[in-house]
Amino acid sequence: MSDSLERLYQAVIAARDLDPATSRTARLFQRGPAKMAKKLAEEAIEVVIDAVNGKADAVVRESADLLYNLTVLWAAAGVKPEDVWREMERREDLLGIAEKLPKPVKSPKPVPTKPLRKAAAGPAVRRRIVALEGRSLRKR
């Protein structure tokens, strides 16, 4: 996959300065990052809608459009595919380290020091209740 994205990125770079009348890519560069971002977001939404609706073929087609628009935005942002691959490798290495670390030991459950009183035996403490006729009453 990274090879075809590299080729697509190079094609986008090559088309950047072509005539906007004939090149979609040149047109996107002419319109600027906001337009590119809008196109990318639209394609992402199309992918998720097709996926939710179970349309696998459409997900494939829209994903290709999504990746094209992503490479256009990378190029405009000065990001190269290898920058992204490097970040992915860094994460892969981190995950590899995390998987090799010993698992944390579970702490044992605390043992109650006193037996718990049953609810049927009534509340453990006497509670103050609303005073009737101005007097303070206590209730079990």
Ligand SMILES: N=c1c2ncn([C@@H]3O[C@H](COP(=O)(O)OP(=O)(O)OP(=O)(O)O)[C@@H](O)[C@H]3O)c2ncn1[C@@H]1O[C@H](COP(=O)(O)O)[C@@H](O)[C@H]1O
């Ligand atoms: N890989 C792609 C590529 N993938 C998808 N697309 C286009 O992007 C469209 C998807 O975007 P949209 O949904 O916005 O298309 P749309 O519905 O026709 O709407 P408009 O953009 O026309 O408004 C697709 O229909 C394709 O035409 C691509 N356009 C160009 N490339 C490559 O980019 C390079 C430069 O091509 P030009 O841009 O034609 O110079 C070449 O190598 C091309 O193969």
